Amino acid sequence: MSVDNPSGKLKYQCVAFDAVGTLIHATPSVPKAYHSIGHRYGCRLELGEIQRRFQDVFSKRQLSETTSEEEEFQYWRRIVGEVIGEVEQADACFEELYNHFAKPESWSVSPHAAETIQQLQLAGVQVAVASNFDVRLHSVFDGHPGLKDISIRIISSEIGWRKPNLKFYESLISRANCLPSQILMIGDDLQNDVLAAQDAGLAALHYVPGNVGHQNETDEYATQIRSLDQLRPQFLYYLGK
Numbered sequence: 001m002s003v004d005n006p007s008g009k010l011k012y013q014c015v016a017f018d019a020v021g022t023l024i025h026a027t028p029s030v031p032k033a034y035h036s037i038g039h040r041y042g043c044r045l046e047l048g049e050i051q052r053r054f055q056d057v058f059s060k061r062q063l064s065e066t067t068s069e070e071e072e073f074q075y076w077r078r079i080v081g082e083v084i085g086e087v088e089q090a091d092a093c094f095e096e097l098y099n100h101f102a103k104p105e106s107w108s109v110s111p112h113a114a115e116t117i118q119q120l121q122l123a124g125v126q127v128a129v130a131s132n133f134d135v136r137l138h139s140v141f142d143g144h145p146g147l148k149d150i151s152i153r154i155i156s157s158e159i160g161w162r163k164p165n166l167k168f169y170e171s172l173i174s175r176a177n178c179l180p181s182q183i184l185m186i187g188d189d190l191q192n193d194v195l196a197a198q199d200a201g202l203a204a205l206h207y208v209p210g211n212v213g214h215q216n217e218t219d220e221y222a223t224q225i226r227s228l229d230q231l232r233p234q235f236l237y238y239l240g241k
Contacts, residue, residue: 011237012203014152014176015120017113018187019131022207023147024140026101027108030054033100038084041093045084053083065165072134072157073098102136104143110209112229114146121149125236128152130172130185132162132192152176163189164196173200184236186225 017023026033031051035043038050045053057079064071080094087093100106117127127150131137134157141147154172161167173180180201187193188207197204206224225231 009237010124011182012125012184013178013182014126014128015184015186015231015236016128016130016152016154016172016176016202018185018189018193018207019129019133019137021188022186022193023110023113023129024107024144025110026106030101033106034080034083034097037097037100038087038093041084041087041089043084043087043093050083054079057082063162065162065167066160067132067156067162068160069135069157098136102139104140107140107144109144109146110228112227114144116228116231117146117150120231120236123236126152126176126178128154128172128176130154130163130168130187130193132156134158163192164199166196166200169197169200169202173202186228186231 020026028036031047031054034054035045035047035050038045043050061075076098077094080097081090084093120127129137129141129147129150129152131154133155135155137155138153141150141153152172152175154168154175156162156168159168159171161171163169169180169185172185173183176183181203183197183202185193185197185202185204186207187197187204188209190206194204194206204223207228208224208226210226
C-alpha cells in the first residue's frame with residue numbers, strides 16, 4: 001500500500017478502525033479457547049457443543065445503549081457459565097478465560113493492518129480504534145507492535161456508550177478534534193461500524209475480508225473493501241491540486 005500523493009489534499013484527518021473482526025481476531029477462536037481452558041476445570045463438552053452454545057448465547061444478548069467495565073465483566077461471567085456449564089473451581093475457570101483474552105498472544109492481527117496503519121500515520125493521518133470492547137483491549141493493542149502506537153482508543157466500556165449509539169461516535173469526533181466528514185470509519189459490522197457512522201456524519205467503509213462479489217442489497221449505502229491494503233489514495237485524498 002502507498003498513500004503518497006503529493007499533488008492531492010487529504011480528504012480525511014482521521015481513519016478509525018473497529019477492533020474485533022477488523023484489526024484483530026481471536027486465535028485460537030473463542031470456542032476453542034473455552035474448550036481448552038474449560039476442560040482443565042472438568043468441562044467435558046465437545047468443541048462442537050461449546051461452539052453451538054456460544055453462538056446461541058451470544059446471539060441472544062440484549063445490548064443496552066450504555067455500558068461499563070463492571071457490566072461487561074459480569075456479562076462475560078454469565079457467558080462462561082452458560083457455555084461451559086458446571087465445572088470445578090468455576091471462579092478460577094472464569095478468571096483464566098477472562099484474562100486469556102487480555103493477552104496479545106490470544107489475538108492475531110489482520111493481514112496488512114500494521115503496514116496500513118504505519119502508512120496512514122506517515123501520511124499525517126490520525127489513526128483511531130473505535131470498539132465495543134472493554135479495558136482488555138489496551139493490553140492487547142499494547143502487545144502488538146503494529147497496533148501499540150494507536151493513541152486514540154474509543155472503547156465502549158470506558159466512555160459508557162456502545163455502537164451504534166450516536167454518543168459513541170460523538171466521543172470519536174471529539175477525540176479526533178476534526179469535522180465528522182473528515183473521519184473515515186472502517187469495520188466489519190454493517191450496522192454498527194458503517195450505517196451508524198454514516199448517520200453520525202462520518203464516511204465509512206465496510207470491511208468484508210475475502211468477499212469477491214458485488215455489494216449486496218443491505219450495502220446500498222456502503223462501499224466494501226476486501227483487504228485493508230485497499231486503502232489507496234483515492235480513499236484518502238482529493239485528487240489533483
